[in-house]
Amino acid sequence: MKPTVAPFPATRLRRLRAMPAVRRLSRQHRLSVDDLIWPIFVMAGRDDEHAIPSMPGVTRKTVDRAVQAAQEAHKLGIPAMCIFPYTGMAERTEDCALAWSPDNISNQAIRAIKDAVPDIAIMTDIALDPYNINGHDGFVEDGRIVNDRTVEALVKMSLAQAEAGADILGPSDMMDGRIAAIRSALEAAGHIDVAILSYTAKYASAFYGPFRDAVGASAALTGDKNTYQMDPGNAQEALRLVERDLMEGADMVMVKPGMPYLDICRLVKDTYGVPTYAYQVSGEYAMLQAAIQNGWLDGPKVMMESLLAFKRAGCDGILTYFAPEAAKLLHRL
Numbered sequence: 436m437k438p439t440v441a442p443f444p445a446t447r448l449r450r451l452r453a454m455p456a457v458r459r460l461s462r463q464h465r466l467s468v469d470d471l472i473w474p475i476f477v478m479a480g481r482d483d484e485h486a487i488p489s490m491p492g493v494t495r496k497t498v499d500r501a502v503q504a505a506q507e508a509h510k511l512g513i514p515a516m517c518i519f520p521y522t523g524m525a526e527r528t529e530d531c532a533l534a535w536s537p538d539n540i541s542n543q544a545i546r547a548i549k550d551a552v553p554d555i556a557i558m559t560d561i562a563l564d565p566y567n568i569n570g571h572d573g574f575v576e577d578g579r580i581v582n583d584r585t586v587e588a589l590v591k592m593s594l595a596q597a598e599a600g601a602d603i604l605g606p607s608d609m610m611d612g613r614i615a616a617i618r619s620a621l622e623a624a625g626h627i628d629v630a631i632l633s634y635t636a637k638y639a640s641a642f643y644g645p646f647r648d649a650v651g652a653s654a655a656l657t658g659d660k661n662t663y664q665m666d667p668g669n670a671q672e673a674l675r676l677v678e679r680d681l682m683e684g685a686d687m688v689m690v691k692p693g694m695p696y697l698d699i700c701r702l703v704k705d706t707y708g709v710p711t712y713a714y715q716v717s718g719e720y721a722m723l724q725a726a727i728q729n730g731w732l733d734g735p736k737v738m739m740e741s742l743l744a745f746k747r748a749g750c751d752g753i754l755t756y757f758a759p760e761a762a763k764l765l766h767r768l
């Protein structure tokens with residue numbers, strides 16, 4: 436559609452920018468608290484929090500503190516939180532058995548939060564990296580990340596999370612065939628209403644560095660994730676992945692990272708029109724915070740502008756470490 440533009444001065448595009456009220460009235464896209472998913476990091480212990488130096492303002496929290504955070508998020512109207520476990524070297528093994536233990540820290544947090552704040556949607560992460568001795572999302576055999584055996588483990592992990600009360604499962608591993616396997620296992624186990632938000636177009640990105648510090652994976656990780664995560668040069672492959680994941684039973688799809696991949700968000704939304712999410716990842720957060728802390732960028736303004744950009748690019752929601760801050764601003768608190 437080509438917009439109609441009468442010749443100047445009949446058209447003066449500045450008319451609709453002349454005052455705040457008219458700008459509000461004519462704004463096409465807006466951010467709401469309904470768009471926010473808040474990722475949090477949980478760790479063992481009680482009544483404690485540890486700062487993550489590469490993610491200023493973000494902490495790892497013990498389960499009781501995570502429950503408090505969920506209460507705060509719920510009060511702010513944030514619809515969903517996503518739980519990531521911190522694990523030390525001692526909890527990492529070659530067989531990754533802790534990944535599907537009903538009592539791992541992530542499943543403890545899911546249960547505790549669902550118990551205290553049943554109305555907040557709890558999203559999870561499905562990948563072996565927090566439990567793997569070598570920091571990879573899949574099992575490693577002879578230096579290769581193996582697909583099919585990993586999918587079997589991911590299914591067990593998914594069932595344990597659904598059993599703990601998770602509402603939305605987030606497979607972030609990028610193995611082939613995992614969505615179909617997880618979906619059929621959920622159906623067979625009676626978890627018919629558990630949604631899958633697939634990390635569908637997840638790129639092999641340098642923007643995940645601070646997250647790997649946060650979950651304790653940086654020290655463990657050997658090599659890179661290039662044989663399973665997407666090549667940053669590819670766009671059309673994202674569409675094949677979205678189609679594949681939808682056919683396998685994903686309810687929602689994700690593009691990750693966010694800001695450097697807004698073109699992919701737009702492409703996915705325009706092509707499939709399905710619930711589409713982006714992850715404003717740890718490195719994007721760190722990059723903005725670094726400039727904010729130096730006084731080089733205006734924190735609240737740059738945060739809101741960066742989040743609005745996702746809406747303009749077609750996203751239905753954003754995973755962002757800024758979620759509580761953004762919610763407060765949206766409520767003018």
Ligand SMILES: NCc1[nH]cc(CCC(=O)O)c1CC(=O)O
Binds near residue numbers: 572607608642644645
């Ligand atoms: N499966 C692990 C996972 N889940 C979410 C993120 C990154 C999130 C962020 O950077 O904020 C990663 C890191 C990775 O793939 O190495």
